[in-house]
Amino acid sequence: MKRVVVVAPTYNERENIAEFIDAVFAQEKRIPGWELHLLISDSHSPDGTGEIVKERAKINSRLHYLDVLKRGIGIGLIEGVRYAINKLGATHLISMDADVQHDPNDISRFLTELEKGHELVIGSRLMPNGKNELPIYRQFFTIGASTVCRLFMNLWSIREFTTSFRAFTKELFLRIPLDRVHWRSRSYVVQPSFLYRAIQTNPKWIEIPIVFRARSRGRSKNQVIRYIVELTLYVIQVRLESLPMFMKFLIVGTVSWAANAGSLKLFYTIILRPLMQQPGQIIGVVKDSGLFWSSAISIEISILVNFFFNENWTFRERDRNEPVWQRLAKFHLTTIGSPIIQFATINTLTPIFGIHYQASLAIGIIIGLLWNWTWNVNFVWKAKKANLASKTS
Ligand SMILES: Nc1nc2c(ncn2[C@@H]2O[C@H](COP(=O)(O)OP(=O)(O)OP(=O)(O)O)[C@@H](O)[C@H]2O)c(=O)[nH]1
Ligand SMILES: [Mg+2]
Incomplete structure (x- = not known):
């Protein structure tokens, strides 16, 4: 039986976490052949997110809680995936947001692509059937950031670089040189930088459409200015790196x-x-x-x-x-x-x-x-x- 661990980073998601956990485990019956686990990788949320998860984990052995202590979505993601591989025996991984903007009903579509032999499945709002339900200024940002990545990383075949909803194999993750992924940063630069390094290892990949809903509860932690600055520095670094x-x-x-x-x-x-x-x-x-x-x-x-x-x-x-x-x-x-x-x-x-x-x-x-x-x-x-x-x- 293949074991997929959904890794969801959280910071102050008290209002969303219960709905998210339920929606993820509701997928179990839709994915025969897969043993589904969920790891909440929390940055020591002061709002009690951790307590809710720990309470539920007592009655659900496939729900896990990891307190990464430090702030940062990248720390949550990377430490979470490491934990999933080393402690939970994950053979496959899915990363996604825990505020139900990524739809847990899409999990089965990601797994189908893994079953077909893809090592990396990229969720995309910027392709036919994909949708971004954020306010218009955030949509511009998403398109702008992905265009900059396509241009500077010379990866025109990929359309979306800035969302966490992805599935990948343990083997692919272990091939990625993490010292070259900016995952310790507080901004979301981990998303494009992780993708770039993953693609550099030459995996069999596919991009599939997803719908990104607007946040209905809780607060956004996205710091747009910091993200723009760090993304700009990252793509410049990538360009300089690829010089002969x-x-x-x-x-x-x-x-x-x-x-x-x-x-x-x-x-x-x-x-x-x-x-x-x-x-x-x-x-x-x-x-x-x-x-x-x-x-x-x-x-x-x-x-x-x-x-x-x-x-x-x-x-x-x-x-x-x-x-x-x-x-x-x-x-x-x-x-x-x-x-x-x-x-x-x-x-x-x-x-x-x-x-x-x-x-x-x-x-x-x-x-x-x-x-x-x-x-x-x-x-x-x-x-x-x-x-x-x-x-x-
Ligand atoms: N572990 C951890 N997770 C974080 C941190 N910051 C954000 N997250 C989680 O990362 C996911 C995405 O963060 P959001 O604030 O929703 O960012 P966003 O979806 O781009 O912004 P909105 O559309 O406004 O929600 C959510 O599950 C957050 O709880 C952090 O510092 N540590
Ligand atoms: Mg969100």
């Missing part, structure tokens, strides 16, 4: 160059030059000791900036088996070639040929860049073993 690796590497290189050039200016013209007036003090060949120290310090700063962004962005998908300090050590070891190239160019082109020190730096950086790329992809952030295997097989 070499493009990211070049952007990071440019940022490091700016850090290098900026600190060179800072140390050379503002701090060091006034302090070090006598030339040739450090090493005989070096005519300008202020420039010598400034370029050395600013190069180290740019190495650290470079490492930080490459580690967390450009090569994020690469092998992470070694501890970070080992990659940092390897990075220093190999990029040393690049600053040596830069150092040599600055201290030859500028003092000997009279080229402006920033121009000398730029020339050094271009040569150093190609050197770095080669070592980065082959030594510091190697491809994952699985990728290598699939490439060769």
Whole structure:
């Protein structure tokens, strides 16, 4: 028997919860072959939602209560699904709102799609037969948010990104990299971000129409402004993420160059030059000791900036088996070639040929860049073993 757990996040749903529980369990007779459980994943509602659920759970062994303690619909959803899988033995999951805006009568339609072999079933108000009964300004918001997602996530085949009513398999959930889903946020950005990450794992998915009723009781917790800001930041992050690796590497290189050039200016013209007036003090060949120290310090700063962004962005998908300090050590070891190239160019082109020190730096950086790329992809952030295997097989 397949066990489906309906996970419903709640915050202050005292007025809706009893009706919702009854409506969910009324589905049992309509879904032969499925063992239906309901998990209320509550953010410690002060209005007594939890007490109502716990009371009913005493006489219904398929009703469960989880207090996730912290606020946030994403926390309710993700902690709830984890609990359903680990503690309740869920093989399949349905997420939905507990304020009866999502119709429990639709549950059987979601399960039918799972039975057909879909790993992800997406409820949609924005397709034929789907309906959004919210006030018109909220409808605009739903359409706007989903359009932005389609555009930025490059997923035109999906129409609705912003509602929780979905069904999925345990296997799909376990494949999703949750550290890349913004589920700890207080806003509802979890809905589009969860969907995006789920789709990235290449599931067999389908979108089905749902009717979203207006809330009849209780209060909305949707904070529209916060949602807009977080969604905007998320889709920008998604766009930046999908740039080709070499493009990211070049952007990071440019940022490091700016850090290098900026600190060179800072140390050379503002701090060091006034302090070090006598030339040739450090090493005989070096005519300008202020420039010598400034370029050395600013190069180290740019190495650290470079490492930080490459580690967390450009090569994020690469092998992470070694501890970070080992990659940092390897990075220093190999990029040393690049600053040596830069150092040599600055201290030859500028003092000997009279080229402006920033121009000398730029020339050094271009040569150093190609050197770095080669070592980065082959030594510091190697491809994952699985990728290598699939490439060769
Ligand atoms: N666990 C948990 N659930 C939450 C939280 N905020 C909202 N929810 C639940 O998430 C679901 C959707 O929240 P709603 O406030 O209904 O959001 P909405 O449906 O977009 O807005 P309305 O149409 O005005 O109801 C409901 O079941 C809420 O109880 C939270 O902080 N924690
Ligand atoms: Mg609601």
